[in-house]
Amino acid sequence: xxxxxxxxxxxxxxxxxxxxxxxxxxxxxxxxFKVAERLTARGIxxxxxxxxxxxxxxxxxxxxxxxxxxxxxxDELPEAAAAAAxxxxxx
Amino acid sequence: MSDPAxxxxxxxMQGNIACAEGVVAAGCRFAAGYPIxxxxxxxxxxxxxxPTLGGTFLQLEDELASISxxxxxxxxxxxxxxxxxxxxxxxxxxxIGFAVGTETPCVIVNVMxxxxxxxxxxxxxxxxxxxxxxxxxxxYQIIALAxxxxxxxxxxxxxxxxxxxxxxxPVFVLSDAFLGHMREEMVIPEPQAIVLEDRKQFxxxxxxxxxxxxxxxxxxxxxxxxxxxxxxVTSSCHDAYGRRNVVDATxxxxxxxxxxxxxxxxxxxxxxxxxxxxxxxxxxxxxxxxLRSAQAAVEAGRAEGLKLGWFKLGTLWPFPDKEIAxxxxxxxxxxxxxxxxxxxFHYVQAAAAGRAPVSFCPPRIIGEMHEIEHVLxxxxxxxxx
Amino acid sequence: MxxxxxxxxxxKYIRPSAKTTAxxxxxxxxxxxQAILQAIDELGLTLDDFVFVSGIGCSAWIPSPSFFGDxxxxxxxxxxxxxxxxxxxxxxxxxxxxxxxGDLTAIGGNHLIHAARRNIAMTVFCVNNGIYxxxxxxxxxxxxxxxxxxxxPFGNAENPFDICExxxxxxxxxxxxxxxxxxxxxxxTAKKAIQHKGFAFVEVWSQCPVEFGRKTxxxxxxxxxxxxxxxxxxxxxxxxxxxDELRDKIVVGEFLDIEKPELIETLAAVxxxxxxxxx
Numbered sequence: 031x032x033x034x035x036x037x038x039x040x041x042x043x044x045x046x047x048x049x050x051x052x053x054x055x056x057x058x059x060x061x062x063f064k065v066a067e068r069l070t071a072r073g074i075x076x077x078x079x080x081x082x083x084x085x086x087x088x089x090x091x092x093x094x095x096x097x098x099x100x101x102x103x104x105d106e107l108p109e110a111a112a113a114a115a116x117x118x119x120x121x
Numbered sequence: 122m123s124d125p126a127x128x129x130x131x132x133x134m135q136g137n138i139a140c141a142e143g144v145v146a147a148g149c150r151f152a153a154g155y156p157i158x159x160x161x162x163x164x165x166x167x168x169x170x171x172p173t174l175g176g177t178f179l180q181l182e183d184e185l186a187s188i189s190x191x192x193x194x195x196x197x198x199x200x201x202x203x204x205x206x207x208x209x210x211x212x213x214x215x216x217i218g219f220a221v222g223t224e225t226p227c228v229i230v231n232v233m234x235x236x237x238x239x240x241x242x243x244x245x246x247x248x249x250x251x252x253x254x255x256x257x258x259x260x261y262q263i264i265a266l267a268x269x270x271x272x273x274x275x276x277x278x279x280x281x282x283x284x285x286x287x288x289x290x291p292v293f294v295l296s297d298a299f300l301g302h303m304r305e306e307m308v309i310p311e312p313q314a315i316v317l318e319d320r321k322q323f324x325x326x327x328x329x330x331x332x333x334x335x336x337x338x339x340x341x342x343x344x345x346x347x348x349x350x351x352x353x354v355t356s357s358c359h360d361a362y363g364r365r366n367v368v369d370a371t372x373x374x375x376x377x378x379x380x381x382x383x384x385x386x387x388x389x390x391x392x393x394x395x396x397x398x399x400x401x402x403x404x405x406x407x408x409x410x411x412l413r414s415a416q417a418a419v420e421a422g423r424a425e426g427l428k429l430g431w432f433k434l435g436t437l438w439p440f441p442d443k444e445i446a447x448x449x450x451x452x453x454x455x456x457x458x459x460x461x462x463x464x465x466f467h468y469v470q471a472a473a474a475g476r477a478p479v480s481f482c483p484p485r486i487i488g489e490m491h492e493i494e495h496v497l498x499x500x501x502x503x504x505x506x
Numbered sequence: 507m508x509x510x511x512x513x514x515x516x517x518k519y520i521r522p523s524a525k526t527t528a529x530x531x532x533x534x535x536x537x538x539x540q541a542i543l544q545a546i547d548e549l550g551l552t553l554d555d556f557v558f559v560s561g562i563g564c565s566a567w568i569p570s571p572s573f574f575g576d577x578x579x580x581x582x583x584x585x586x587x588x589x590x591x592x593x594x595x596x597x598x599x600x601x602x603x604x605x606x607x608g609d610l611t612a613i614g615g616n617h618l619i620h621a622a623r624r625n626i627a628m629t630v631f632c633v634n635n636g637i638y639x640x641x642x643x644x645x646x647x648x649x650x651x652x653x654x655x656x657x658x659p660f661g662n663a664e665n666p667f668d669i670c671e672x673x674x675x676x677x678x679x680x681x682x683x684x685x686x687x688x689x690x691x692x693x694x695t696a697k698k699a700i701q702h703k704g705f706a707f708v709e710v711w712s713q714c715p716v717e718f719g720r721k722t723x724x725x726x727x728x729x730x731x732x733x734x735x736x737x738x739x740x741x742x743x744x745x746x747x748x749x750d751e752l753r754d755k756i757v758v759g760e761f762l763d764i765e766k767p768e769l770i771e772t773l774a775a776v777x778x779x780x781x782x783x784x785x
Binding site: 123151154171173174176177179181182183185186189190192193194195197198199201215216219237326330346347349350352353354355356357362363364365366411498 | 509522523553562570571574575576577578579580581584587588589590591592593594595596598599616618620661690738773776777779780781783
């Protein structure tokens with residue numbers, strides 16, 4: 031488990047959806063993602079974070095995404111870090 | 122001490138060598154090619170001259186590689202050319218279309234030989250004169266120059282580079298086995314007397330997201346590679362910014378029309394003709410090596426009292442339609458002389474339609490020049506009819 | 507809960523007017539694209555240090571138009587030949603060719619072997635998806651024997667290329683192979699390939715889920731990548747395996763890294779000699 035808060039950002043404009051692609055879900059060793067129930071405006075079901083605290087910042091989802099739609103980082107942005115910290119605290 | 126780029130002086134020179142000297146005098150420093158009779162002397166001379174001037178000649182694995190490398194090097198900022206004969210030009214046609222569609226300046230020399238197919242390599246023919254215009258697929262315009270002497274081979278080669286640079290297009294120089302291998306007196310001027318043109322360039326510090334690099338009828342600036350312009354050059358149908366669009370017919374419409382209009386709009390500046398039609402009733406229309414037959418026949422015919430003239434197509438493409446029409450308005454009849462079974466003839470006939478009748482006179486033997494008696498017999502025949 | 511989109515660290519390399527791709531969902535091409543950009547970034551280079559050339563096919567759309575540098579998208583099979591001319595004109599720029607197996611080994615085979623023979627300084631990524639994807643799933647020189655494709659509906663009757671062996675035999679001085687299951691290894695190898703003084707060839711097996719996977723029944727994108735993982739075998743391990751055992755495997759790794767006279771350098775020496783000697 032990462033020591034600092036991890037932020038995973040998914041750009042739904044670039045993502046081509048879990049049904050057609052789904053590589054991030056398959057390449058995550060910790061089952062951080064699940065498939066969203068909803069459809070985006072582009073008609074795809076993006077991945078959705080299920081367990082952010084399980085993320086070890088391995089970077090697989092980011093490296094394997096063919097559309098560069100996922101950014102994973104140990105984040106220093108105040109609002110993002112705060113939000114992520116909240117999630118951590120929740121665990 | 123290397124020879125200078127411009128071999129100023131009076132020379133007794135072979136046509137193919139004059140072509141190579143024109144290439145060098147025009148500032149071209151990259152050529153690629155593949156051996157083929159009767160063009161090889163051009164390549165061999167360039168292989169000798171270019172490296173001594175800091176340039177490169179590459180003999181590549183085939184003609185497809187040659188034209189590809191020529192286009193690539195042009196995007197690297199160099200003036201470039203390739204030389205071949207009919208069979209090699211046939212192999213290059215797809216990428217000649219690439220040069221048209223991406224607006225890449227380059228010069229293609231075809232030293233025409235007997236065809237079709239392998240034919241006879243060292244016998245002249247004018248069998249590849251429609252090929253520049255219609256040989257590549259799609260609807261496009263092209264520039265093709267037809268020199269008639271060793272001097273003109275030199276001059277037209279220099280001119281070809283200038284037109285290529287000015288209009289960002291491939292330009293053909295159509296020589297043949299006869300012109301390429303003959304030797305004639307010619308003069309290479311002082312370098313200062315040779316006017317050279319360079320392509321319009323992208324301004325420094327500008328990238329192609331902000332300035333159009335294509336599809337301007339008055340020629341867009343060229344975003345040469347390696348200068349930070351982040352050029353996107355694609356053979357796919359694209360817009361003025363080089364952005365691919367393979368979906369909309371409207372994009373194709375613009376693509377085809379703009380590329381065509383870029384040449385058509387400027388045809389007056391490109392077309393070159395020459396003539397001696399003083400008092401003529403019948404005019405022999407010709408080009409390239411066969412113009413010499415036409416000129417000889419006119420001289421002999423006039424001595425017999427025939428009202429003959431000659432008209433030279435100095436540029437085959439864009440076709441001198443207006444000039445032919447004006448000629449046909451003035452005279453009684455045109456006879457086209459070319460060393461084939463009638464290629465430019467049909468274009469001359471179409472341009473003169475309704476103005477003067479046009480007939481065609483091949484040589485007695487395809488592959489040889491028209492004999493004077495043969496031409497005069499044809500003239501008299503036509504006049505009688 | 508996913509947060510507002512952050513910009514990807516490699517987004518600076520993407521052409522502003524081309525932020526999304528036409529690739530099918532799950533196409534492996536994007537994995538390689540990111541790995542190449544990552545390698546360039548880690549080397550401290552920018553895209554302006556390169557000239558990118560690609561042919562025709564889906565993988566040729568990796569640099570065209572996405573890479574925000576000088577990109578030449580050529581005719582089918584010819585990127586290496588175009589790149590040869592570009593490299594002679596701009597010797598200080600790094601030439602990178604990214605194209606597919608059909609483009610580089612079928613119609614472009616002649617240019618591939620001669621460029622390898624010349625050992626021209628160039629990095630070539632051959633994206634191998636075993637099929638002609640863009641045109642709808644026709645057989646390729648890399649399609650496995652017996653596979654049904656749209657032009658071999660009763661089974662492919664031809665043996666496929668081992669492209670790395672081909673290129674090695676032709677004279678290349680850096681040869682490697684990975685799959686899109688191995689992006690971290692691709693980055694490492696790509697950095698070496700880019701810095702290699704000579705012809706550097708990297709074959710990358712990439713999943714084509716729509717034309718190869720779906721039409722041939724080999725599965726979706728994830729299934730194909732799991733297949734890459736299952737059948738990949740390191741070069742070291744492959745040494746101790748029989749031809750039979752290796753038949754359905756993909757041998758991965760860096761196979762060759764040597765030095766030989768390189769074309770651009772040799773041409774410069776020839777030019778210098780010519781200028782000194784005169785006529």
